[in-house]
Amino acid sequence: MCGVSRFQYPPYIRLIRIMCSGRVDLKNIFQVFAGGADGMFIGGCHLDDCHYITHGNYDALSAVHIARKLLEHIGINPRRLRLEWVSAGEGIRFANIMNEYSAEIEEMGPLGRGDGEKENGLKLRLDAAAKLVPYIRLVERERLRIPVKSEEAYAKFLNSQEFDHLFNELILDKLAISQITSLLQDKPLSTGEIADSLGLSPSEVSRHINTSSMHGLVRYDMDQKRFALA
Numbered sequence: 712m713c714g715v716s717r718f719q720y721p722p723y724i725r726l727i728r729i730m731c732s733g734r735v736d737l738k739n740i741f742q743v744f745a746g747g748a749d750g751m752f753i754g755g756c757h758l759d760d761c762h763y764i765t766h767g768n769y770d771a772l773s774a775v776h777i778a779r780k781l782l783e784h785i786g787i788n789p790r791r792l793r794l795e796w797v798s799a800g801e802g803i804r805f806a807n808i809m810n811e812y813s814a815e816i817e818e819m820g821p822l823g824r825g826d827g828e829k830e831n832g833l834k835l836r837l838d839a840a841a842k843l844v845p846y847i848r849l850v851e852r853e854r855l856r857i858p859v860k861s862e863e864a865y866a867k868f869l870n871s872q873e874f875d876h877l878f879n880e881l882i883l884d885k886l887a888i889s890q891i892t893s894l895l896q897d898k899p900l901s902t903g904e905i906a907d908s909l910g911l912s913p914s915e916v917s918r919h920i921n922t923s924s925m926h927g928l929v930r931y932d933m934d935q936k937r938f939a940l941a
Contacts, residue, residue, distance in 0.1 A: 732756070732794075733767015737848070740778045740792060741841040745834055750791045750816040752809070757796040758862045766860045768796065773857070776869045777847065780878060781886065785836035786910075788819055832908065839889040843882070850881045887911065887919045892928055892940060899937030 732755025743751045753775065755768040771794065779789035793812055797805045823833045854877055857868050868874055890909050894900065900908070906916045920938055923929040930941040 731763055731765070731767045732771035733765060733769070735771050735774060736844070737774055737778055738841050738844040740774070741781075741837050741844070744782070744787065744791070744822060745837040745841065747822065749819070749822045750793070750812065752812060753792075753794045754797045754805070755794070757798060759860075760798070769857075769860050769865060772865055773851065773855070773869065777851065777855075777878070777882075781840050781882070784883065784886065785840060785890075786833060787822070791816065791819065791822070835893050836890055836909075839893040840886060842893070843885055843889045846885055847882060854881060884919070884922075887915070888923050888928070891916070891919055891923060895929065895938060895940045899932050899935050899939035901937050905938070 732753055735753055740751060753771060755771050756762055758768055758772070759766075761768060775792060775794045779792055782792060783789045795808055797808065855874070857865055887909070891905055894905060894908055902913050902916050902920065905911070905920075906913045909916070911919075920929055924931075924941075927941050929938050931937075932939045
């Protein structure tokens, strides 16, 4: 790959090196950022040019789109996660992309501090998102699956109001509950304390607490006058 040797990627960018981009899992993405990487780059075969005839790069496209929306919601600039289609014969193009991406990440600054987030709060949110991955996989398969493997079909659906509505309805509420239960692992907290930690309104926290209580995840500690894990 002519030109790749001219680029030495910095340690704050994590490159995923596996045989197929379709094997990149959402959990991998959240673990990479939870591990302190400032950026993550995923490279795959060009769409409709899959080496394994599985079209796994379409799965990667969907996963990265969902991951970016989740990252933005938990306070991480979605541009820190980058997906590019680069063939083995495009060494110079790869080097140019990585030089550009490296400069962009450096301009954004360190993860967390560059996004205006406290480190502990950010890790909690990433861990909560990672715990939600099995549920997201199920939702993606049953409600967010795109039947036609074409760049046009994926672009149309992933950027549609329908997708945004389903994402908000099926995933964001679950993410908030996952964040609350992760937060309560340390100690019981009041509604106000949870709201301050997660950047939610007290009414939103109360709604999620009620749902969590109905599912047996959270209980109210009468002695401490705080909510705790059930």
